[in-house]
Amino acid sequence: MRERRNKLSGPSNILVTGANGFIGKNLTIRLKELLNIEVMSFTREQSLNDLSRLASRADIIFHLAGVNRSDDLNEFKVINTELTSNICEIIKSSGRKTSLVFASSVQAELNNPYGKSKLDAESIVTRFAKNSGNSVHIYRFPGVFGKWCRPNYNSVVATFCHNIARSMPIQIDNPNTILNLLHIDDVIEEFISVLRSPKKGLNIGSIKKNYKISVGALADQIYSFENGRKNLLIENVGTGLIRALYSTYISYLPPESFSYDLPLYKDSRGVFVEILKTLNSGQFSIFTVYPGVTRGSHYHHTKTEKFLIVKGVALMKFRNLLTDQICSIYISADKMQIVDSIPGWVHDITNIGNEEAIIMIWANEIFDRQFPDCIPRKV
Numbered sequence: 318m319r320e321r322r323n324k325l326s327g328p329s330n331i332l333v334t335g336a337n338g339f340i341g342k343n344l345t346i347r348l349k350e351l352l353n354i355e356v357m358s359f360t361r362e363q364s365l366n367d368l369s370r371l372a373s374r375a376d377i378i379f380h381l382a383g384v385n386r387s388d389d390l391n392e393f394k395v396i397n398t399e400l401t402s403n404i405c406e407i408i409k410s411s412g413r414k415t416s417l418v419f420a421s422s423v424q425a426e427l428n429n430p431y432g433k434s435k436l437d438a439e440s441i442v443t444r445f446a447k448n449s450g451n452s453v454h455i456y457r458f459p460g461v462f463g464k465w466c467r468p469n470y471n472s473v474v475a476t477f478c479h480n481i482a483r484s485m486p487i488q489i490d491n492p493n494t495i496l497n498l499l500h501i502d503d504v505i506e507e508f509i510s511v512l513r514s515p516k517k518g519l520n521i522g523s524i525k526k527n528y529k530i531s532v533g534a535l536a537d538q539i540y541s542f543e544n545g546r547k548n549l550l551i552e553n554v555g556t557g558l559i560r561a562l563y564s565t566y567i568s569y570l571p572p573e574s575f576s577y578d579l580p581l582y583k584d585s586r587g588v589f590v591e592i593l594k595t596l597n598s599g600q601f602s603i604f605t606v607y608p609g610v611t612r613g614s615h616y617h618h619t620k621t622e623k624f625l626i627v628k629g630v631a632l633m634k635f636r637n638l639l640t641d642q643i644c645s646i647y648i649s650a651d652k653m654q655i656v657d658s659i660p661g662w663v664h665d666i667t668n669i670g671n672e673e674a675i676i677m678i679w680a681n682e683i684f685d686r687q688f689p690d691c692i693p694r695k696v
Contacts, residue, residue, distance in 0.1 A: 323655055328378075329374025329377065329512070330355050330357065330375050331354055331356050331372075331376065331378075331379070332357045332359060332371050332377075333345055333356065333357070333359070333378075334380045334382035334400075334447065335359075335360070335381035335398070336359060337360045337361070338381060339381075339463075339465055339501070340381050340420065340463070340504060341381045342465050343465060343501050344505055347509065348441070352497050357371045359595070360373075365387065368403065369407050370483045372411070373407055373408075374458065377417060377418065378417050378502025379414040379420075379508060380404055380418065380420065380478075383396060384397060384431075385471050386471060387515045390525055391554075393433070393434035394437075396404065397434035397438050398434045398441070401438040401595060402441050405441055405442065405445040408449070408451065414452070415451060415588075416451065416453070417446075417451060417624060418453075418454045418456070419454065419456070420456055420458060421435045421455055421456050421457045421458070422459075423457050426457075439455055443454060443455070447518075452516060452517055452520070453518070453520065454511050454520045454521075456522045456612050459496075459497035459499060459527070460496055461499045461500075462474035462498055462499070462565055463500055463502060464501065464565060464568035468569070473532065473535065474498065475563070477535060478539055478566045478568075478569040479537070481536075481566070482570050483574075487536060489533060491532065492531060495529055495530070496527055497528075498528045498530065498558075499526070500561035500565075503524050504524060507522065509571060509634065528557075528558040538559065538562055539562065543566075546577045548594070549591055549592070550594045550595070551593055551594065552596065585607075586610045586612050587604060587605035587610065587673065588631060589602065595660065595683075599680045599682050600683050600684065601679050602679075602680070603676065603678075605673050605674060606610045606668040606677070607673055608668050608670060608671055608672045609669075610667070610668055611666065611667040612667075613663050613666050614663070614693060614695055614696065615664070615691050616692055616694055617660050618690055619660055619690055620656040620660070621655070621657060621681045624655065624677070625653070625655055625678075626648045626650050626675070627676070627677055628672070628675035629649075629650060630669055630674065631647075631649075631666050631670070631674045632669050633656055633664060634666075634667070635662045635663065635696065636664075638694075639660055643696070646664075650675075656689060658672070662696065
């Protein structure tokens with residue numbers, strides 16, 4: 318399945334300009350996962366002769382090179398506008414039907430040097446498409462965020478993630494400012510879709526997954542990720558913007574912060590460690606039971622749990638509070654099996670082996686010491 322997804326219909330030569338930039342790095346890595354292609358890179362360190370040599374061989378060019386901040390206003394014209402013109406001329410001279418994907422910016426709508434240079438480049442690309450008939454895709458990107466984006470440059474998401482991950486302060490001028498954002502993975506997958514089936518003529522592209530969030534809410538969200546490494550509470554990180562922001566935040570952790578300690582509670586029965594707490598789906602923990610020791614001996618009115626033994630052997634016993642019916646279940650790490658605790662049934666777990674037993678447990682709610690719903694009672 319993976320091979321079919323990553324295999325193109327035929328050999329392709331792909332050139333990425335600005336390959337050392339944020340989007341360029343992500344695209345180049347993704348392209349190298351594909352089969353039957355050659356990935357070529359053009360960076361600031363190379364000359365126009367290099368560009369001509371590479372571009373004249375390319376089947377498709379992802380033109381990502383550009384500058385959006387500079388003390389020298391002429392750089393906007395040279396890098397954003399003239400470089401784009403050079404690429405179009407090279408393709409024209411080659412006589413090939415090379416496809417061109419051009420990364421522009423929403424600032425092309427604004428009256429500033431950067432925006433004007435991008436608008437001029439769009440005009441050049443548009444004329445090229447109309448005159449040559451080559452496949453051309455233009456994308457006006459808002460703020461793009463994700464792994465490898467440069468902090469303290471042009472991405473507030475990168476700056477916030479980088480600083481908060483290092484306990485450094487952040488600056489917020491107006492917390493109510495609304496940000497329009499794209500996640501890098503969505504941008505790259507859009508590029509891959511163009512690579513697989515470029516459309517003829519001029520195309521104005523767009524990314525379907527577009528996110529909006531205020532600067533203040535963004536900061537609060539990233540701080541919650543940081544705090545989650547202390548209070549063990551994980552956000553709803555499985556979908557949408559929160560998923561993308563969490564992945565981005567994690568990518569900015571320095572190596573010395575890849576790991577963090579968990580609180581450990583130990584007594585004569587074994588140890589207990591809370592691992593992860595969720596907003597609305599309970600928590601995950603792990604505990605051990607020493608040989609011959611029994612843990613539990615309680616019942617719940619509403620709380621439910623799932624037990625999975627990952628080391629050793631044990632016996633779980635249950636007793637119905639109303640009928641005194643007894644139920645016993647042998648559990649072993651040799652058999653991956655979940656055992657549910659049932660409301661209204663007293664339950665305990667006894668290590669019947671010769672080594673420490675390790676059990677993973679999920680509870681449907683975060684443990685509340687004031688209302689534990691955990692009533693002591695012998696089976």
